[in-house]
Amino acid sequence: MRLRIETELNYAFAEPTQVIGLVHAASSSDQLIVTESFEIASGASAAIDVGNHGQRRFRSCFCGSELVRYQADIDNGERELLPSAGRQHLWSELPADVLHYLLPSRFCPSDRFQRFAQREFGGAGDGVARVMAILDWISRHVDYVHGVSTAETTAAETFTVRAGVCRDFTHLGITLCRALSIPSRAVGAYALDLNPPDFHAVMEVFLDERWWLVDVTRLAPVEGLVRIAHGRDAADIAFLTTDRPSEMLGQNVSVSRL
């Protein structure tokens, strides 16, 4: 699938502020960058580095009103979906750089969920079957509701409150996977069909020797997702991290099919 992304971030900074931005589509074999432009209207310089999995990050220093524009045409090719069966690895078989996605993190306290996860999903067959059981459970028990969660909400709180947005669904999915020893991480993404359009949070699980993209909210088709960055949880994939308070003046994300 070919997708066009158009993003505008307009923020005000009262004083010179260091920023880290994650708006570039990751560049990888299952997500080709056809064309792309990135612009900071004020002309502030930005350094862009490339991480593993093709993740790109810009760093700059902003002051006053700043407008960031990113546009790209992306070719997702024929992205493979999570297959109907797939083996979960033993810890000893996992690549070393996957291991920390087994551990609890700030918003994903998976260590506290071991009893629940084992009892509810422990008998669900192979790795894919467990992930599917977790996704089903979340969609039956958690309501998609704006305004009940904040940027501080953890998966444990969402598990209690039974409501949240994409970030909360993703954290709960990650947490339950990790509680069953399935490596899982958060992915910031652009997504087709989101209403209203916005940055999206989804997860990846590691099964059968590779990462698979999964939308825990089931709002967007997997082939309509464009990965920006991955990390342990939302703390790692914020589209804008700043060292001082900032004020949003406007923000537009648009994703359309070409």
Next chain:
Amino acid sequence: MRLRIETELNYAFAEPTQVIGLVHAASSSDQLIVTESFEIASGASAAIDVGNHGQRRFRSCFCGSELVRYQADIDNGERELLPSAGRQHLWSELPADVLHYLLPSRFCPSDRFQRFAQREFGGAGDGVARVMAILDWISRHVDYVHGVSTAETTAAETFTVRAGVCRDFTHLGITLCRALSIPSRAVGAYALDLNPPDFHAVMEVFLDERWWLVDVTRLAPVEGLVRIAHGRDAADIAFLTTDRPSEMLGQNVSVSRL
């Protein structure tokens, strides 16, 4: 049922320390004090006041090694058990002094459980049926395990971790009742058949115009419970509250049938 209670608390206080103690059996029509003795070995003076529901509290100032002894023979008569049916009151029908047992409290954040409680127990019939459904759910989903919880553990944490002790079971029971608008409170108690013997935490629910005693852990028979004090949650019913750190030297609680 007639019960004999023998309690010894032996604590060390490095400096003069204010204490509030809850060790006296509450004195009420369904729990008659047949004989009773209360003694502070050091001779420190204590003031005892009587609260509603017959709750008695002592206050003193302790220093050095202090030994408190309480003994009583109690006649529980024929304590009524929660009946098989019983109506839940509208808020407008409740006595004014019952209302705050509808509110969330420190260890019982009932406001966060409304979706879960409504979905899981909302269709369970009258008030008693809902309480029974809650008790059943807790005993199927939460394991009685020492060492997984602390004095700071909330019902939300127990709901996630799915394990705890009497205090945690009670907090979860109270929380789920309040989330369904059933007034509920924590009760510190002596209990028959506890192994090892210790202070016990149970709950009371308000249905059909009165409070009913319920042991969420199902460890002790209701007629084998002797109420000490009630409150919103464990913070209110600690057997010893002090204004400085203290060190436990020894503690014995014994409850036997006469």
Next chain:
Amino acid sequence: MRLRIETELNYAFAEPTQVIGLVHAASSSDQLIVTESFEIASGASAAIDVGNHGQRRFRSCFCGSELVRYQADIDNGERELLPSAGRQHLWSELPADVLHYLLPSRFCPSDRFQRFAQREFGGAGDGVARVMAILDWISRHVDYVHGVSTAETTAAETFTVRAGVCRDFTHLGITLCRALSIPSRAVGAYALDLNPPDFHAVMEVFLDERWWLVDVTRLAPVEGLVRIAHGRDAADIAFLTTDRPSEMLGQNVSVSRL
């Protein structure tokens, strides 16, 4: 001082919803109700009970759009201010119904603050001097900022974040007082000079055998405060508690000097 209060609460309820409301000025010797009217526009019936300290609470069942109007003229007489000196009581001297205002509560985890409070304020002289030291510390270290706290924020979080609104200032004040064994409670109030006008949260401390009203934010003069209700913390003094979600359509609070 004579004050005129005008309050309008306009809320929408999707289904029949039980409500507890706290909008009436408390009726007491230092706060005389000169004239007063209370009206529910839909004609829904309401039961009003009177608690201790003159606190009045209404209960009703609301559905659809509901408008509550409360108007009163209040005579605060010559309300006494916290004197320049005043003794803190021993626990053993306190009236029994004051004791639970020594205990930690949901938003005021005073037990965790004992080391800090003792080190920072322990040497500050008598009870009033300690309260004044706490108020000074808060006003030097905590910024009054909207949007950094929520209805779930505890005093421990405010202590870390160093910013909040009246509710947060009050919780921190209460917490620090209790950590020093000074009974302290939350008071919902109408307040002169608040900008924008809104319900206000202040605290009361118990010294020299009585409660004293204190505005931790220092935004309103004590003689310009009209008490509505008191409780352990904000959970107890919400102007509207409901058993189902509601939606605010409009809300006006006006306090003026007569």
Next chain:
Amino acid sequence: MRLRIETELNYAFAEPTQVIGLVHAASSSDQLIVTESFEIASGASAAIDVGNHGQRRFRSCFCGSELVRYQADIDNGERELLPSAGRQHLWSELPADVLHYLLPSRFCPSDRFQRFAQREFGGAGDGVARVMAILDWISRHVDYVHGVSTAETTAAETFTVRAGVCRDFTHLGITLCRALSIPSRAVGAYALDLNPPDFHAVMEVFLDERWWLVDVTRLAPVEGLVRIAHGRDAADIAFLTTDRPSEMLGQNVSVSRL
């Protein structure tokens, strides 16, 4: 300085349990492994991988009573101490793999500490001066006390309670550094002069283009520290992570000067 390390971990596993272990001294230019032995008494096989900074991790599957022995002689050479002055980097100057040590993590919610850190340490001069001011503040305000914290305790809780152990001191140090944009990470270590001997937690800060080791507790001399592993906080550097509960039968850590 030359150091001899002897470690024995003896744990019981009720069923086959996956484990990740961090007991090997990191192998790096400022920490040479002179001799070394690693043994699992049961003969269970273990895979060892080497991460960046020379960190080594073993993975195995344990069952029944398992005894792990690690011994090593280490030459720390002349380890450089944090110099008396040193520049803090702009975000844009930092190596890409250092950036996530600026972000809040599970036990180090640095985002909530920005006001406090800026006000208390913001004026302290260059990077080293700020780190020194943080270390001084912690040693003046936090008591080293066993039993007040658990494996769930965050830096925010330690900041409130003002007491904890090495793990808590380290988390607070890391949190305050990150709140000032100084990259900081947790390091699991062996340490000379610890009493009783145990695994130790210290921190590293990134200044002047490199990481510097710092013991926030000031219990051990920096040249007497042997790094095992680093990570965002204690969740990443546990000496034993397991996918099922385990029971400690015995544990010995000994560090001596050669």
